[in-house]
Amino acid sequence: xxxxxxxxxxxxSVVTANFLKRGWTSATSxxxxxxxxxxxxxxxxLFSAESSYRLGDYQMINHFPNHYELTRKDLMVKNIxxxxxxxxxxxxxxERSQFNLEFVPVTFILPADYNLFAEEYRRCPTCTxxxxxxxxxxxxxxFLVTKLSRIKKWSNEGNSSSSFxxxxxxxxPRESYVISKYIESxxxxxxxxxxxxxxxxxxxxxxxxxxxxxxxxxxFCSAKYDRSTHxxxxxxxxxxxxxxxxxxxxxxxxxxxxxxxxxxLFYIASLRGSDAADLLWQEICWVIGHSLKAVAPMMLxxxxxxxCYGYDIIIDANLKPWLIEVNASPSLSTTTNTDHFLxxxxxxxxxxxxLPPDGVPNAKWNKRPSAEALRGWxxxxxxxxxxxSAYARQNKANKAKSSRSDxxxxx
Amino acid sequence: MEQTTWRDGGLxxxxxxxxxxxxxxxxxxxxxxxxxxxxxxxxxxxxxQTAKTKKVEKKGTRKMSPTSSAASGEVxxxxxxAACMEELQILGTLEKVIAASEHICIxxxxxxxxxxxxxxxAFRLNGIETCIKNALVLSRxxxxxxxxxxxxxxxxxxxxxFERRVSKALLNLQTDLKLSLLRQRSSxxxxxxxxxxxxxxxxxxxVGSIRNLYSTQDLYEAVVALRDPDYSINRSGxxxxxxxxxxxxxxxxxxxxxVSLCFSRDSxxxxxxxxxxxxxxxxxxxxxxxxxxxxxxxxxxSGTGGRADGDASGxxxxxxxxxxxxxxxxxYGWAMYVAPLCYVYEEAEDIYYTLRxxxxxxxxxxxxxxxxxxxIVALSVLFERLLQxxxxxxxxxxxxxxxxxxxxxxxxxxxxxxxxxIPEQLLFLWDLILGFDSMLLLPLxxxxxxxxxxxxxxxxxxxxxxxxIFSDLSTIQVVPLLQMALTQQSG
Numbered sequence: 001x002x003x004x005x006x007x008x009x010x011x012x013s014v015v016t017a018n019f020l021k022r023g024w025t026s027a028t029s030x031x032x033x034x035x036x037x038x039x040x041x042x043x044x045x046l047f048s049a050e051s052s053y054r055l056g057d058y059q060m061i062n063h064f065p066n067h068y069e070l071t072r073k074d075l076m077v078k079n080i081x082x083x084x085x086x087x088x089x090x091x092x093x094x095e096r097s098q099f100n101l102e103f104v105p106v107t108f109i110l111p112a113d114y115n116l117f118a119e120e121y122r123r124c125p126t127c128t129x130x131x132x133x134x135x136x137x138x139x140x141x142x143f144l145v146t147k148l149s150r151i152k153k154w155s156n157e158g159n160s161s162s163s164f165x166x167x168x169x170x171x172x173p174r175e176s177y178v179i180s181k182y183i184e185s186x187x188x189x190x191x192x193x194x195x196x197x198x199x200x201x202x203x204x205x206x207x208x209x210x211x212x213x214x215x216x217x218x219x220f221c222s223a224k225y226d227r228s229t230h231x232x233x234x235x236x237x238x239x240x241x242x243x244x245x246x247x248x249x250x251x252x253x254x255x256x257x258x259x260x261x262x263x264x265l266f267y268i269a270s271l272r273g274s275d276a277a278d279l280l281w282q283e284i285c286w287v288i289g290h291s292l293k294a295v296a297p298m299m300l301x302x303x304x305x306x307x308c309y310g311y312d313i314i315i316d317a318n319l320k321p322w323l324i325e326v327n328a329s330p331s332l333s334t335t336t337n338t339d340h341f342l343x344x345x346x347x348x349x350x351x352x353x354x355l356p357p358d359g360v361p362n363a364k365w366n367k368r369p370s371a372e373a374l375r376g377w378x379x380x381x382x383x384x385x386x387x388x389s390a391y392a393r394q395n396k397a398n399k400a401k402s403s404r405s406d407x408x409x410x411x
Numbered sequence: 412m413e414q415t416t417w418r419d420g421g422l423x424x425x426x427x428x429x430x431x432x433x434x435x436x437x438x439x440x441x442x443x444x445x446x447x448x449x450x451x452x453x454x455x456x457x458x459x460q461t462a463k464t465k466k467v468e469k470k471g472t473r474k475m476s477p478t479s480s481a482a483s484g485e486v487x488x489x490x491x492x493a494a495c496m497e498e499l500q501i502l503g504t505l506e507k508v509i510a511a512s513e514h515i516c517i518x519x520x521x522x523x524x525x526x527x528x529x530x531x532x533a534f535r536l537n538g539i540e541t542c543i544k545n546a547l548v549l550s551r552x553x554x555x556x557x558x559x560x561x562x563x564x565x566x567x568x569x570x571x572x573f574e575r576r577v578s579k580a581l582l583n584l585q586t587d588l589k590l591s592l593l594r595q596r597s598s599x600x601x602x603x604x605x606x607x608x609x610x611x612x613x614x615x616x617x618v619g620s621i622r623n624l625y626s627t628q629d630l631y632e633a634v635v636a637l638r639d640p641d642y643s644i645n646r647s648g649x650x651x652x653x654x655x656x657x658x659x660x661x662x663x664x665x666x667x668x669x670v671s672l673c674f675s676r677d678s679x680x681x682x683x684x685x686x687x688x689x690x691x692x693x694x695x696x697x698x699x700x701x702x703x704x705x706x707x708x709x710x711x712x713s714g715t716g717g718r719a720d721g722d723a724s725g726x727x728x729x730x731x732x733x734x735x736x737x738x739x740x741x742x743y744g745w746a747m748y749v750a751p752l753c754y755v756y757e758e759a760e761d762i763y764y765t766l767r768x769x770x771x772x773x774x775x776x777x778x779x780x781x782x783x784x785x786x787i788v789a790l791s792v793l794f795e796r797l798l799q800x801x802x803x804x805x806x807x808x809x810x811x812x813x814x815x816x817x818x819x820x821x822x823x824x825x826x827x828x829x830x831x832x833i834p835e836q837l838l839f840l841w842d843l844i845l846g847f848d849s850m851l852l853l854p855l856x857x858x859x860x861x862x863x864x865x866x867x868x869x870x871x872x873x874x875x876x877x878x879x880i881f882s883d884l885s886t887i888q889v890v891p892l893l894q895m896a897l898t899q900q901s902g
Contacts, residue, residue: 189662189663190662190663190664190665190666190753191609191610191665192662194662218662220661220662223610224609224610224665252661254658254661255658255661257661258658259658259659259661259662260658260659262833262835263659263833263834266754266834266835267754267834270754270755270838271754271755271756271757336658338658
């Protein structure tokens with residue numbers, strides 16, 4: 001192969017800079033590509049039944065065709081609920097983990113599950129709930145609810161009115177929402193709420209090969225957390241999405257409200273002990289691992305595909321991590337210098353793992369990256385790791401001790 | 412007006428009602444319990460009542476110089492009393508102790524017939540004894556510190572000059588911004604502030620117009636300008652103030668605001684620094700109190716009242732007061748003394764007291780010119796010597812290319828590496844500083860970092876490029892580096 005050509009749907013400098021660094025050239029529209037950094041729609045249509053396009057061996061693309069099993073809020077919840085039922089059945093035969101599978105806040109799909117929700121609501125009438133449109137991102141269309149009457153109103157309006165923001169008009173009339181129990185006591189640092197954005201790379205779902213990027217970050221709200229009702233509609237207090245926070249007056253372009261996971265773990269270790277920090281990190285890895293296992297059976301594990309997910313996790317005041325949602329196209333726009341370097345090295349690290357040692361995209365490759373290529377990553381799951389690799393040995397040894405063996409921090 | 416309740420006891424009736432109402436006589440009586448080694452019991456007998464009373468009165472108006480007769484090795488009882496009272500004054504408990512002592516003198520039932528013994532007993536029971544004991548211990552410690560006050564004239568002059576510059580900058584800033592620095596907040600302002608106490612970062616203030624009063628760069632200039640045979644570097648160019656490095660600390664913004672604000676208003680800091688560095692040697696401007704304290708900033712009168720000359724009184728008098736009350740005028744980057752502590756404590760109070768203790772003990776030396784072995788000047792000298800000794804080739808390379816290592820290392824040392832190392836590593840370093848009780852680790856680490864990056868630096872031919880090599884210290888591992896440096900030193 002003389003030269004490698006790439007194609008992108010979006011001109012993100014952190015992406016193209018990495019392609020150019022490897023000496024790749026941009027493919028013209030009538031030319032075939034080796035590496036496609038696509039948006040999710042393109043990828044779906046490429047793999048759709050109507051499409052006549054067939055990917056060759058020397059082609060790779062950055063999404064799985066049906067990623068939405070994990071990245072649509074309603075489908076993710078459905079898959080995890082199903083997975084949990086299966087695991088519960090098997091439980092008798094398995095050793096019990098110190099963590100449980102209740103890592104997604106209680107969630108219902110509206111309007112479909114309205115009756116189930118109403119039942120749950122009556123069980124806890126003082127709880128706050130958060131409504132999110134299933135298919136949107138960047139925090140748009142989200143609002144908090146405490147009163148059943150508001151849901152009724154929303155339901156009666158057939159969900160078609162524009163009362164929930166400007167996006168409602170452009171969205172399809174019967175847009176479905178998920179409603180989740182709001183985590184009312186999140187861990188606050190400096191009085192502010194934050195969530196974790198972690199990057200998880202999956203190169204295959206059968207067997208599952210998943211890697212966690214070491215350099216995740218926390219995204220902070222710019223306003224102090226306040227549970228009182230008059231702040232209920234102030235999304236600057238409740239939502240950490242950068243797209244939301246950027247609109248606030250107190251948004252700081254120097255740090256962009258982003259704090260490294262290392263700083264977070266150090267903070268927790270110094271205030272609550274290093275055991276607490278270790279346990280938290282283990283549980284986070286555990287949560288991500290099981291969310292992937294939950295969707296794996298539904299996924300079309302095409303060998304041309306890989307995908308980097310943006311995991312959103314909220315830690316509550318008891319240091320329990322909650323999986324909020326997974327994004328198929330985590331933002332690659334950069335807000336600060338540090339952010340820029342982080343995303344630049346993220347793309348570089350992704351390419352190191354998904355490309356064979358010779359650097360040429362190849363769907364036939366066994367997808368077993370070298371230790372060198374895995375620099376910057378933590379191996380979350382490698383179901384195929386054979387006896388002989390150091391990781392597998394460690395894996396086996398752990399398996400004897402606990403059931404969460406395959407998702408451990410790779411030192 | 413004879414005091415009839417007093418029996419004629421061991422004091423042979425010499426205690427006049429007047430001396431009783433002068434609380435300090437009770438202190439005399441209580442003294443020997445706490446410093447028996449130094450004061451002969453016999454001196455207790457009030458043979459020169461009048462002299463003492465006079466002294467005490469003098470002391471009461473705070474005009475006596477406590478060091479007037481320190482030449483003799485023996486500490487006289489008068490000096491003990493003076494020192495003790497001064498200390499109590501500093502601790503802010505003088506009034507309380509006096510009042511309590513008076514009360515005891517009047518209320519103590521005289522059972523044994525030995526007035527002195529009764530009094531001693533009563534003092535012990537009421538905790539006054541402990542108060543005085545502590546005051547004496549503190550006072551002695553303070554006196555030892557005074558002994559290490561600046562002896563070098565040129566150093567003292569340089570520090571005074573530097574202080575004047577900073578003060579002048581502050582005064583100019585005040586004039587330019589038409590601010591009145593020394594006034595109380597109006598009640599509405601105070602209310603607003605306390606309502607926003609937990610989120611001071613949103614407190615509506617135009618901070619943009621406030622200039623940085625001085626930076627580590629200014630301090631560097633001041634240090635290398637010292638006429639010291641070890642220094643003959645020519646300086647030129649401009650350090651770029653390093654980019655905002657607060658990505659590790661911004662989440663604690665509000666805490667840092669709270670702590671810094673309290674610190675600047677804490678006159679305890681001022682007293683501590685005064686006694687540490689000598690009362691006139693504090694980095695401070697003195698402003699006349701505005702006669703209309705509660706009025707708004709309408710007139711510029713409060714600021715232009717002029718500075719009282721510190722030489723005259725040597726102690727804060729009623730007419731002048733330090734601004735800021737802590738007497739510590741922050742330099743650009745001062746908040747970096749606060750920020751790392753936010754990783755150690757959750758509560759502002761804990762952060763505050765730790766900061767204050769560390770500042771008074773260590774950091775205050777890092778931005779004043781003195782010949783103290785732990786002062787920034789000594790640390791700078793040590794840094795250059797270590798570098799010369801460990802990396803002679805590198806040193807010559809720097810000289811030949813006008814690279815000034817100290818200019819690079821100065822901000823590290825002045826901020827005790829805060830804002831340069833990642834928080835975890837920084838706290839390792841501060842731990843070591845506390846453990847060894849020595850700031851010599853700062854130049855040692857700085858020199859080791861130069862050793863570590865020697866290969867890169869060798870390829871560099873200008874000072875500006877050298878700066879970039881050292882702009883990112885986030886990968887530095889403190890403990891191994893220091894261990895390496897120390898084994899190298901000894902071996």
